[in-house]
Amino acid sequence: MVRLTGSKNACGQGNCGACSVLLSEFDHKSQTIRHVTVNSCITPLFYVHGCAVTTVEGIGTSRDGLHPVQKSLVQMHGIQCRFCTPGMVVSLCCLLRNNPTPTKADVERAIEGNLCRCTGYRPILESMSPFAVCPMGAKCCKNKSNKLDTNDTEPEARPIDPTQDSIFPPPLMKWHLKDTLSISYGHTTWIVPCKLEQLRTVWTEHPTAQFVAGATAVGATTNHDGGPIIFISCHRVEELQAISVNDKKLEFGAAVTFTKMEDHIRKLEIEGAKPVVSAFLACIQSLASDQLRNVATIGGHLACRMDGLDMIPLLFALNATVHLMDHTGKRRDLTVEEYLSNEQTGKELILNIQVPLDNKVKFVGFYKTPRKRPVGSAGTTTALVLDTGGHFIAYLEGLSPKIIKLDVFSYLPETERTIQSLSLDKFDRILRKRLSEEKAETRDDLVNLSAGVLQKFQAVVNEQTTPEAESPHSELPIHCRSDIIFDEVPDSQPQTDPVWRPLPQTTAEDLVSGQAMFIDDMPSYQNELHLCLVLGKRARAKLVHVDWSAVKACPGVVDWIDHTSLNGRNMWGIMAADEEIFASKEVVYWGQPIGAVVAESREQATHAAEKVRIDYEEMQPVLTIEDAVKLESFIEGAVVIERGDGTEGFLRSNQVVEGTIGTGAQEHLYLETNGAIGVPKREQHEIEMFVTHQAPTFIQKSIASCLGIPFNRVIVRHKRTGGAFGGKESQPVKICVPVALAAQRTGRPVRGILTREQDMAITGKRHPYQFQYKIGFSKDGVLQALEVKVYSNAGCSRDVSLEVLDCTLNFIEGCYAIPNVKIEGRLCKTNTVSNTSFRGFGIPQAYVAMETIIDHVAHVLKIGSKQIQEINFAKSGFVPFTKLPLQDETIVEAWNQCQRQANYLQKEADVIAFNEKHSYKKRGIAMMAIRFQMGYPVSLLNQSTALVHVYLDGSVSLSHGGCEIGQGLNMKIQQIASRALSVPLSKIHIAENSTNTVANATATVGSCTTDLVGAAVLNACGEITNRLQPFKEKKPNASWEELIIDAYLNRISLSVMAQGRPGDGGVYYYTYGAGCSTVEIDCLTGEHKVLSTDIVMDVGRSLNPGIDVGQIEGAFMQGYGMMAVEEWTLNDRGEVESKNPSRYRVPDVGNLPRDFNVTLLSDSPNKQAIVYSSKGIGEPPLLLATTVHKALRAAILSARKDRSLSAFVQLDTPVTPAKIRQACTIGCI
């Protein structure tokens, strides 16, 4: 076994790119080597036969030397938690192998299929700038000074030296498949013919075998359930790979991949093919990612008969035909429509697909909205054709289970049958009529979206036929640019002092090459077992009977556990033990663990877990805030906070308005799923646990109390976590307690790693909220009185919901001083997974509410939001609900600098001018400022411990209570220790976090771990320095190593454990910032783009500007996901629909603001700092994503104004295309 651990499994379904590998193959026709990336998690082994496979380890390692791309990623801070990094490296290196001087657009496209939840993508793109050609030439931003890469600026493209790339194995050059290949593995046989005749022969021999081509649909399913036994692969069959084109038709062999199809048709120069080609290109580019397009075939696409496939409506619209062959060799042609409506065709082989080039076709349109909509998620895909004979036909996917054909003109009297005669209300009427004929139940918002798409097509056609018509397009910059600005260290600071410098992480080289290990990369223990959870499949039901008998009979099964297996408590919870580890009598949310199976292998455990038979008695679940409020299903009583006298405040107000605003759930989608390995120690019930987490003490406590053993028998170890964002504070208990229990019972090491689907089903989300507000204000916009009722969906148990709610209530006032406030909050108890900590901890929802209120006031008064914000900012001395009075606040500096940086006034004028000229596209601009608390309000949590050992060679080992979860904690701690001890960084090593090294650690949450751990490190290092002082006085010129030896010889201990405990009174300072975003919406398709974002953050004196900028960008992008991209949904029965990244979209590189600039506020050292004038940063910038929400609203309000719609829009998050579309038009259709 080669044990290459670089490629990661973050989804197992081809949706994230973390498992990307490079496939290289010799093409005998062109005598060249073709390199492509594929997602290894869904690529069966047979597919790579004859190819060279390069994983990240083959690209570069810290031992053998890094590839220039890896070096650049390290220098540009393109890695945080690093779980996505190996896949990114592979995608970027593949691009360079095929194209040594790519454009920025090429770079964006290359990583379109690689998700990163931490960095915000900008530094990853930037890491390619040394190799990429910038269309700006000499004006390229690379040539500016004071940028993050100033230490390493190389303005000219740095050529890649191809000799550094691994050599394509010469034997593979000679390998040329001429005969049928047969590969067997376990119960599966893959047969790979290379000629159609050979295919027929094997088909005759195996008439029930299943065809496979790119294996993306097959690979994604057989990966988990074993799949059918014999496959016949079409991917090497010569005849099926043919592409033929003439002026009558395009013909694609069934095994032509989307990449080859795109390459081919892009070069076509047949005049009559233009409309068809551009529609195909739009369609192919909307299909997932390069990794998918490189292998997925048009034949497989058609034959997999899934709902939601994008090319099907287009093939319908273009009247494509399918050429089929049965096993006797008989051939026939069918239209695509006929092919799909006939089950019998499933038994035939698709030979090719022909698209007629009918010169009667005038226009073809393809619109997918959202543009990167994952298969099966809400939205629509529409293909439309207008021909010269006056037919306007649309095929709509997404409105009903089947594709709807709409012959638009047939619904109109003959006199009105022109494209110009169509209006939005006509489209709407026609569409609804057509849907009622189909008896299709559809969502209003999607119908509205489709009507918009039809109108968009009409507008495009109109523009081409009547040039004076207003363009529905606007030119957007095609690639991103950015400026990163921060204070450089003074020349007087010694070179050896690393504090305040943007240094790359010292472990980055191991991380970028995939050598650094995460839990599932750890080698297997001898005798290791695997655990798979058994999950409930009802949202609320009594467990009538749970039958394990079939599990016991499954091969490899060693044990099965449920609520009766625990020696300790079956209850857990971070603030109150109110949730069961395993449901005993009743399930309270869909996906709740009922038990677990322990087996010799992961596959055996998974297989056996599916055999548990559960009889339920179903009850009506409570799923939404509205249901819970109606039924008064609450956890604990109301929480009320107040200031001043509301009644008086409203009386004094000139105007009072009321409204509501809601925010949706958000999935953490850290790339490393929850997992644990438990190793029983055979003595005294001791157990050692390796867990992905961010709260060592809570994990230790939960395991101990459920196993019924004291804390001191549980050692929880942790080196790093592949992203957490709050989701690994309490949630790891759901897997680590069962693993510990299984290890305790069997006496063998047990590994349990959640699949992405399990993780998304059983772990809590960001709390959804409903706010009902009433605001009183003066005629010039001074806020007088605020009353808000806040409902939070806590889910089935308390977790940290009350603490999250407290934060929400405390921050609803935002950065404003409102004299009279009453806020009342309630926690709704529902039959959904218990919601939990998420970056921002309830504060992002509060800012969305307050900024909505500001916009509402501005809308009513017809004054700009910015003016309302400015006159209401709280000033020094004001005591917010967070109790710490404002002092030295930098809000105004950040606000003013942000305005200058964003060139606000010019941009605002441009937006107004743009909106005057356009009615289909609108722009919006918005600014906001933020304040975020540092330190826990409960002072007991403001503590941490550090253990420092100095060894006799002068090297330092440092352990602490914080967890490295991608936020750069260890690097900052190393920098702090280096300055505190006056030793170089290279002498300091951060050891793992472990409960037997540092006990009773506070969880790594709240953006204050650097402060807490930093304070402890300063104390520990201070003590070491004190102990060395007498020796230094004796020998002032002695080196560090000499002093250490002297101390040792004098029996002075060189180990210190110290505590840091800032914040005696709770919150100890605030972090401030300001942001400005500009967006453009398409009023017809509901799509939007963030044109620019400018952020100015006050991080005091940044300990490491490279890390802090990364935190700012990553937090902003995650917040942007919450505001406008990520839609988490349940069905009516409470089953999670957003089960995996293919059903739950998070921002990808295409969502990056086109112009993204971050500045760390200059010259603003933190006067209340805990560590070297710095401030905490992980969460605050997430709040600035509210600028996008506000800018979207501004754009929508402009669209509504054109349509004489005067009412304000609330715009619940996430703001999906369907919502934008609806908000632009409601009232006028």
Ligand SMILES: Cc1cc2nc3c(=O)[nH]c(=O)nc-3n(C[C@H](O)[C@H](O)[C@H](O)COP(=O)(O)OP(=O)(O)OC[C@H]3O[C@@H](n4cnc5c(N)ncnc54)[C@H](O)[C@@H]3O)c2cc1C
């Ligand atoms: C991660 C991911 C993202 C995706 N995103 C999108 C998206 O954004 N939009 C979209 O439209 N689709 C999307 N898809 C679906 C994708 O388009 C299909 O999986 C793909 O086109 C199938 O092609 P394939 O060659 O891989 O088929 P395979 O997986 O090889 O086969 C699929 C089916 O077709 C049959 N088959 C294959 N070839 C033939 C043949 N010549 N004759 C008869 N039967 C045949 C097989 O028996 C099998 O039943 C996505 C899929 C994945 C895995």
Ligand code: FES
């Ligand atoms: S794409 Fe393979 S793990 Fe996500």
Ligand code: FES
């Ligand atoms: S660094 Fe990309 S997911 Fe964490």
